[in-house]
Amino acid sequence: MNATTPAVVFEPGEGLTLREVSVREPRTGELAVEIRAAGVCHSDLHILNGDWPEDRPLVLGHEAAGIVTAVGDGVDLEPGDHVVLSWFAPCGRCDRCASGKAWLCTGTRAVENVLPDGGTAFRSDGEELWPFLGLGAFTGSVIVPRSAAVKVASELPFEVGALLGCAVTTGVGAAVNTAQVRPGETAVVIGCGGVGLATVMGLRLAGAGTVVAVDLSAERRAAAERFGATVTLDGATVDVPAWCQEHLGGADYAFEAVGSPRLIEQLPSMIRSGGAAVVVGMPPIGAKVQLDAFELADQGKRILGCNYGSSVAAIDIPRLADLFLAGRLPLDELVGTTRPLAEAQLAFDELKAGIGLRGILVP
Ligand SMILES: NC(=O)c1ccc[n+]([C@@H]2O[C@H](COP(=O)([O-])OP(=O)(O)OC[C@H]3O[C@@H](n4cnc5c(N)ncnc54)[C@H](O)[C@@H]3O)[C@@H](O)[C@H]2O)c1
Ligand SMILES: [Zn+2]
Ligand SMILES: [Zn+2]
Known part of the structure; x- marks a missing residue:
């Protein structure tokens, strides 16, 4: 994927910017996901307002849903699958994961704002940009590890899927x-x-x-x-x-x-x-x-x-999606204004002011 796509980026010293980024192909254990909707969470704001200090440029966004476009070796998903992204991609190997408490995983590198190999799939003008919480979903396409993608029914609206990525599951x-x-x-x-x-x-x-x-x-x-x-x-x-x-x-x-x-x-x-x-x-x-x-x-x-709501994303996200589809959890009513990435600043201003419900950005 050599085409570039706009991304909402936190720049140290500058705050929110919009940059064109390129995204590399998925490697072994990774997949590429075309983002269809991404929710604006206060955790993105914690980065922008300096509550969580960060000295590297980050592609923001960690609450998203989309469609698989390509997979690396060893990935049991297919292009066309609809997925919700999980920001706490568990390692599957540590003792917390082994005891069924993936939300306490000590092996995940997502919280370092890197992919599991310590790198990033995003570049812009020759510079590396880093994925917030291992996702960086305020852009057109992301590379994520298999454990960060949860397959969901294709009839699930992308906005609802996005909110399942963070706010709802939490x-x-x-x-x-x-x-x-x-x-x-x-x-x-x-x-x-x-x-x-x-x-x-x-x-x-x-x-x-x-x-x-x-x-x-x-x-x-x-x-x-x-x-x-x-x-x-x-x-x-x-x-x-x-x-x-x-x-x-x-x-x-x-x-x-x-x-x-x-x-x-x-x-x-x-x-x-x-x-x-x-x-x-x-x-x-x-x-x-x-x-x-x-x-x-x-x-x-x-x-x-x-x-993360003491949740195992791979189990809890599909369950919550099913409850929504069965009419037992009105998640669509939590969806607020949907805006293009270019209006991210406005979405953050409204989040700060407590206006509207959950804002959504779409590429
Ligand atoms: N534990 C987790 O895994 C997890 C996951 C996601 C988000 N979070 C955190 O949860 C927090 C909330 O996230 P959000 O996206 O819902 O934020 P938000 O900004 O959408 O909501 C915060 C709400 O608090 C209200 N508020 C502010 N001051 C108040 C006060 N004094 N009394 C009563 N209400 C007040 C605001 O009006 C607003 O409606 C953030 O700190 C975020 O980082 C935690
Ligand atoms: Zn969040
Ligand atoms: Zn683990």
Whole structure:
């Protein structure tokens, strides 16, 4: 593939730029995927705003779906297959993978923003550009390892497939895998972006009782109600811990889906004894929080970290896609405005301002 295609690139010192990139052919164990839709996640914004420092140019985008166009040796997919890309391509060899916990893989190199061999398939004007989370999906075509591609039914809309790549699998998984919420249990979700709204959907799927959704945006709170929240609160005006204690005696679960250390610190005071605080939002690297250690021990309160919704992409993504296709998970209603790559800045501005639902970029 020597043709070039536009890409949304983070340039150190410059921020967001649009560059023409070329993508090499797939090698052994890799495949080429033509991107059809890519969601705009706050994790891309963490790169742009310096929360997660990066000194190399990165092709952004890590929540995407598309069509296989070519495969390298040893790849059991075919051109024409529809796939969702998974940003945490597991190595399949480490002890975490062997114990069925692919979301904790210690062998993946995706988090270094490289392919498994440590390299990149992207070039631009003779310079190497690196794939954010091993994908770099805000462009026309990507090279990914086999473990980063999950085959899905061709009737699955690409926008829905894209959201399955990150927000939905993370959010639904936070409720059903990480917290393992049971019917009738109560929960509060702080932050109703793509991840928080998917958490609300996951809570409905799990049969949760009272589900309290908190956001600063009235539009996002209204969406949370459509997805199953039974109560919504304005985080700017309501003392959420006090509300949870007064009305619920503390929730069974409190999910943070913003990435704010200040909000994460408040989680234990939202839950009851024996309850769990679930940290889904990703703060800036190195952020520290202060927790009341006596309270945690005395009241048996738990803190659960949640990477990728504690999901095994190869298993959970097809299951969630099937639930959507069966009409049991309204993932299409989470899809916001679809824009061309050239309007990426606008999509990020809206993400920052909490306007609309999950923005989608298409090449
Ligand atoms: N754990 C994981 O594997 C994983 C996966 C994907 C994303 N994330 C992280 O999850 C976080 C959320 O991602 P997203 O894409 O949904 O972000 P988003 O920007 O779409 O949503 C964040 C929401 O939080 C709301 N918010 C901000 N401040 C608030 C406050 N004080 N009280 C209540 N609500 C508030 C915003 O209005 C917005 O609706 C990010 O930190 C992202 O990096 C984690
Ligand atoms: Zn993401
Ligand atoms: Zn592994």
